Amino acid sequence: MNKRVQVWTLIVAMTAFFTGPSRAAEDVSLLKDMTSVIALLGLPCGQVVSVKRLGDNDHIASCKDGNRYRVFLNAEGRVVAQKQ
Amino acid sequence: MSDSSVESHVEEQLMPAMRIAGLLFLLLTASCAWMERTPPQSGAPQGEAVTVEPSKSRPAGQSVPKTDLPDAKTPAKVPASPVPAEQTRKKESATPGPGKPGVPPLDLTALETRLKETKAIGVFTKITLKNQVDDLLDQFRVYYQGRSKISLAELRQSYDMLLLKVLSLLQDGDPSLARMVVASREAIWGILADPAKFATL
Numbered sequence: 622m623n624k625r626v627q628v629w630t631l632i633v634a635m636t637a638f639f640t641g642p643s644r645a646a647e648d649v650s651l652l653k654d655m656t657s658v659i660a661l662l663g664l665p666c667g668q669v670v671s672v673k674r675l676g677d678n679d680h681i682a683s684c685k686d687g688n689r690y691r692v693f694l695n696a697e698g699r700v701v702a703q704k705q
Numbered sequence: 706m707s708d709s710s711v712e713s714h715v716e717e718q719l720m721p722a723m724r725i726a727g728l729l730f731l732l733l734t735a736s737c738a739w740m741e742r743t744p745p746q747s748g749a750p751q752g753e754a755v756t757v758e759p760s761k762s763r764p765a766g767q768s769v770p771k772t773d774l775p776d777a778k779t780p781a782k783v784p785a786s787p788v789p790a791e792q793t794r795k796k797e798s799a800t801p802g803p804g805k806p807g808v809p810p811l812d813l814t815a816l817e818t819r820l821k822e823t824k825a826i827g828v829f830t831k832i833t834l835k836n837q838v839d840d841l842l843d844q845f846r847v848y849y850q851g852r853s854k855i856s857l858a859e860l861r862q863s864y865d866m867l868l869l870k871v872l873s874l875l876q877d878g879d880p881s882l883a884r885m886v887v888a889s890r891e892a893i894w895g896i897l898a899d900p901a902k903f904a905t906l
């Protein structure tokens with residue numbers, strides 16, 4: 622019984638170890654994506670430090686300089702960044 | 706059966722599974738390390754001319770600030786040729802101007818595909834760039850219809866700015882594609898600045 626617990630602990634630990642970094646990589650790429658979008662739209666931001674997902678293609682991006690933008694895809698297929 | 710014998714029996718059964726699991730994790734770790742070191746994909750062959758292909762239609766209605774368009778209020782701050790000297794040198798050495806012998810044909814489709822597939826630019830960024838390319842194309846359409854107050858020189862500035870944005874996004878993540886964009890720069894401008902060629906877009 623003790624061995625089984627050890628095996629399951631190992632499996633859970635390994636799963637967490639390998640899934641954690643991939644999620645973090647996704648987060649980093651989304652932060653970079655939002656930073657690029659806001660810069661391309663000519664809005665002040667600096668760097669996006671956190672992103673909150675509101676829905677499909679709809680996010681709230683918080684910038685290093687304190688600005689927050691809702692970045693979403695509108696009905697016309699354009700990316701819009703609305704200051705919050 | 707005593708507890709110790711049950712434990713040893715379970716241990717015997719689990720040992721091969723543990724070895725296999727350990728081996729699998731080793732393989733997984735090795736493959737992850739390999740993936741991290743793999744350079745960004747590049748679909749088109751080296752040396753192939755690549756261009757930024759703007760989409761042909763643009764939806765009506767705009768709610769995005771057009772900070773980079775020619776009608777923006779800060780054209781004076783933009784240098785006439787904002788491309789860094791190093792990139793200009795690369796362009797000159799890599800690709801002669803359009804019309805010169807030895808210039809590979811401009812493959813707009815290949816460039817469009819590579820820009821769509823590159824992982825150096827995020828999805829939202831790609832859509833934003835596409836919006837801005839569409840805006841620039843609209844400026845050209847208005848210009849050729851004679852309804853624009855913008856000069857061709859101002860359109861060139863906007864074009865250069867947009868290309869710089871693309872290059873700044875590509876240069877770290879997909880340098881080969883960035884080089885191809887630089888190499889195709891004058892060829893694309895040749896199409897945009899020629900009303901007959903532009904009409905075929």
